[in-house]
Amino acid sequence: MNPARSSFPMMLATTVFLAALFLQAKKITTPAILLQNNRDGQPGDTVSALGRKIFYTTCYTCHKDTAGYLAPGISVLSLMTPRAVLAALNNGKMRQQAASLSEIERKAVAEWVTGGKLKSTVIPENAYTAFSLPKHGRSIFDYSGWGGNITGTGHRNSQQAGITSSNISSLKLKWVFAFPDATIVRSKPAVVDNWLIVGSQFGDLYAINRKTGKPGWHFAANAAIRGAIVIQKHADSAIAYFADFSTNVYAINLNTGKQIWNKRAGIDPQSGVTGSVAIYAGKVFVPITSTEVGVAVDGQYNCCFSSGGLVALDEKTGNEIWRYRVIAEAAGERGKKKNGKPFFGPSGAPVWCSPTIDAKRGLVYIGTGENYSRPTTNSSDAIQAIDLNTGKLIWSFQATSGDAYNVACPVFINCPDKSGPDLDFGMAPILIKRQDGNEILLAGQKSGVVYALSPNGGKLIWQTRVGKGGMLGGIHWGMATDGRFVYAANADNIAGLDKRDSSVMASPGIYALDLFTGKIIWKTPSPECPDKKGCLSFNSAAPAVIPGIVFAGSLDGHMRGYSSMDGKILWDYNTARDYDTINGIKAKGGSIDGPAPVIADGMLYVNSGYGMFGEMGGNVLLGFEVEEKSKK
Ligand code: HEC
Numbered sequence: 001m002n003p004a005r006s007s008f009p010m011m012l013a014t015t016v017f018l019a020a021l022f023l024q025a026k027k028i029t030t031p032a033i034l035l036q037n038n039r040d041g042q043p044g045d046t047v048s049a050l051g052r053k054i055f056y057t058t059c060y061t062c063h064k065d066t067a068g069y070l071a072p073g074i075s076v077l078s079l080m081t082p083r084a085v086l087a088a089l090n091n092g093k094m095r096q097q098a099a100s101l102s103e104i105e106r107k108a109v110a111e112w113v114t115g116g117k118l119k120s121t122v123i124p125e126n127a128y129t130a131f132s133l134p135k136h137g138r139s140i141f142d143y144s145g146w147g148g149n150i151t152g153t154g155h156r157n158s159q160q161a162g163i164t165s166s167n168i169s170s171l172k173l174k175w176v177f178a179f180p181d182a183t184i185v186r187s188k189p190a191v192v193d194n195w196l197i198v199g200s201q202f203g204d205l206y207a208i209n210r211k212t213g214k215p216g217w218h219f220a221a222n223a224a225i226r227g228a229i230v231i232q233k234h235a236d237s238a239i240a241y242f243a244d245f246s247t248n249v250y251a252i253n254l255n256t257g258k259q260i261w262n263k264r265a266g267i268d269p270q271s272g273v274t275g276s277v278a279i280y281a282g283k284v285f286v287p288i289t290s291t292e293v294g295v296a297v298d299g300q301y302n303c304c305f306s307s308g309g310l311v312a313l314d315e316k317t318g319n320e321i322w323r324y325r326v327i328a329e330a331a332g333e334r335g336k337k338k339n340g341k342p343f344f345g346p347s348g349a350p351v352w353c354s355p356t357i358d359a360k361r362g363l364v365y366i367g368t369g370e371n372y373s374r375p376t377t378n379s380s381d382a383i384q385a386i387d388l389n390t391g392k393l394i395w396s397f398q399a400t401s402g403d404a405y406n407v408a409c410p411v412f413i414n415c416p417d418k419s420g421p422d423l424d425f426g427m428a429p430i431l432i433k434r435q436d437g438n439e440i441l442l443a444g445q446k447s448g449v450v451y452a453l454s455p456n457g458g459k460l461i462w463q464t465r466v467g468k469g470g471m472l473g474g475i476h477w478g479m480a481t482d483g484r485f486v487y488a489a490n491a492d493n494i495a496g497l498d499k500r501d502s503s504v505m506a507s508p509g510i511y512a513l514d515l516f517t518g519k520i521i522w523k524t525p526s527p528e529c530p531d532k533k534g535c536l537s538f539n540s541a542a543p544a545v546i547p548g549i550v551f552a553g554s555l556d557g558h559m560r561g562y563s564s565m566d567g568k569i570l571w572d573y574n575t576a577r578d579y580d581t582i583n584g585i586k587a588k589g590g591s592i593d594g595p596a597p598v599i600a601d602g603m604l605y606v607n608s609g610y611g612m613f614g615e616m617g618g619n620v621l622l623g624f625e626v627e628e629k630s631k632k
Pocket of ligand 1: 054055058059060061062063071072077080084085088089092093094097098109110113222264
């Protein structure tokens, strides 16, 4: 049906087994066990051998994944930066446990457990510029959080955007910022006055001048920052909130770049955070996923115990107010594996996405993923509404039932019976008022189906299939809406397509659906990239919308502006190339995946580089600007 794509299935047929392993790497960049396997037994690698020895003799009893709630499990430690682990040993929470270790031993264990290197590229001092925010709030111009607002619409009005269909053709690359040593750029920047606040793969939070791309300050968090940054403004201060992958949540004073508080939000030893925090009415809502999906690949591992969750922290102190565990029931022994050892469950239903706030109804919405083991629960692959004051479940809409899957599938011992199809809700639900004044809740699933639900009780209003769907989407990272249409990026990524229904064809591209009926108004297929070997032309990243234009990136490295009326491509820029950067660090662009681009005040900010699942790695944040004359 699509001759240009037919080489992909063939190419990938030989790597199905590998694909199964990396499929879930979206979820787990560095499953501890894979890292260990990679790093063990390498002849001559004495640092690695020493690190391993220290870990098992000095740390393992407390830090095994099943050791209990207090200590982060090895799968969570493996997500931290070596720098953060070393700091914990030298002068942090672990200084007593590490008291007997030499400097060399500490460094070795920090590198071994994280799979990283302590020596890294540093942005030169002279690349920095003075940071300042205006004293008074008036001129502060902000955009923050996963969908740009608490309802997650991904929409900006004309005044905020400063980019229009008439000036889009003058949009030019103005600056390039390089994240040192990075291969994945997936944190979504927030805009505050003249600054972008953005996280990075190794846990650095940067303030970057949005006109010049020069950094003002940086703050070192303990682990990768995968989500968006949320800004809260107060009379005389502005604070950035975010979570790192090891579930530490931070409040950072923007004026100084210094930490106000930092709390760990994880609910299980295997908890992680990929989604973004959301803030409303004094609470920071933290979406909790679980790294156990990847850890389960280890046949020795007792699979599985953890659950997704949502934790509410006090905005002022970081103290926990409530926690919601998606699977209320604690896991117990349930059935036997093929080798006769016990399976544990129920587990999974992770929350990968960002929470969405419904102020009027006092609700916070989340999307959940598949169960990791059997029995399955009625809370997996679901959209759920939780009371934002009490953390109690109000309603749940399950789109797919009986979905049990983890990275051990299909071949390893921890793969549950009749596994799959792994159809998470990866994206944040969107709350939007239609032109008739009624509010609806929109969600796109990895199955390739878009749902419109009633926020009053979660009843299905309409559903439309836009793609074939699969483990990498379907609708992977998101949608956006301007109150008229909902724009969905359907990846239909060839890796992991849901093969169960052969009558449904893969149809990657950008779709516009009517908010009343769910009817497809237009669709623009992902343009092919035949010139490059191994180039994947799938729309996996979330789109953003401004009046007249939908911006959406592709795994082929292109950022495109589509007419919101008919889907015509109005602007196209290929980010996958080498760059000279403002901070003097080697840089290249690659695949665009994850968050939507950020549009503010005549500028467009694009993350480029996503080095997993066979996508193109890269390490840049790009600032584009329209010509001055057409801005006002
Ligand atoms: C006696 C049990 C125990 C031993 C032994 C131990 N840890 Fe811990 N570790 C903990 C607990 C409990 C926490 C959580 C502390 C908290 O969050 O307050 C923790 C936290 C950590 C953290 C996170 C620190 C942070 O700032 O969030 C790191 C990193 C860590 N341990 C590494 C190690 C390493 C490496 C070793 C071996 C050299 C080790 N630990 C040995 C119990 C232990």
